[in-house]
Amino acid sequence: TQLGTLTGNNFMFWWFGGVDGADNALVGTPTTDSRQTLILDPTVTFTGAQLATGFSPGQTAPFVSIDATGEMAGMSVTITRLPFAKSGSAVNADIDALRLYVDVDQSDDVSQGDVLLQEITVDSDLKLNSPNFNSFGETVTVSGTSTTRFLLVVVVAADASPSSKIGYRINDTGGVTLGTAVADIGGTFPVPDGIVDISLPVELASFAGEASVDGVTLLWSTASEVQNAGFYVLRAMAQDGPFEYQSEFILG
DSSP: OEEOSOOSOOOOOOOOOOBOTTSOBOOOOOBOSSOOOEEEOOOEEEEOBOOOEEOOTTOEEEEEEEEEEEOSTTEEEEEEEEEEEEESSOOGGGEEEEEEEEOTTOOSSOOTTOEEEEEEEOOSHHHHHSOEEOOOSSOEEEETTOEEEEEEEEEEOTTOOTTOEEEEEESOGGGOEEEEEEEOOSOBOOOOTTOOOOOOOEEEEEEEEEEETTEEEEEEEEEEESSOOEEOOEEOSSTTOOOEEOSOOEEO
16 A cells, blocks of 8 residues: 655544444544553564583573563563474483472572462473473463563483583474564544444554555565455554545455
8 A cells, every 4th residue: 555745644444343234344433532452463572591501410490591572662462482402411310300480580599579470390301302381381472572581490310410410492483472462553443323342353463564666565465364454554644643545445
């Protein structure tokens, strides 16, 4: 969709289902009286790992610090699974358990106020080599562009080999499971009389604008659409409107 030359504009999506008494599709105009949520493709960057290092028998200490950072202001993303991969020579008998914490004060050490998400008893090579944390005791959310820090604590067996080493890293960020990402970043829409369901049945995967001498081209793609007939593009020179149509109806 290409618009005429413009500057300093905000773009938003809104939609709702329903028809009037004559079976005509209902179309509304954005308002800013109250906000609705926009479901987006979740994006979080994970950094940090621990190369294999030595440990002492009976030691309990953080061995890995992982930062999860959001990439969009106004967005919150729920993290529901973190899979790790081991490095080093440690074997099953060397390690009693693995504990995953949220490092609330980001001190790189377990302290008062830090949240224990899950403990895995290491009773097999699979749990040692590929621990999969997916039963969190509390909800973990990355908000906006802030960083949530995780600590992986290793509980070393009392009879562990003092010459062994261990380290962990996120095992392919594609294996990290993210829940719904919800952004309170756009405008809202009015609800026509008789319409109760104001859910947003479109999952937006990308949205971008490209400026040129001829105007601005808006490009977007969706990950899913549920009974979505299509889109209109409207423009306002101020956040509170008024909004004017800039496109014909665009099929979903």
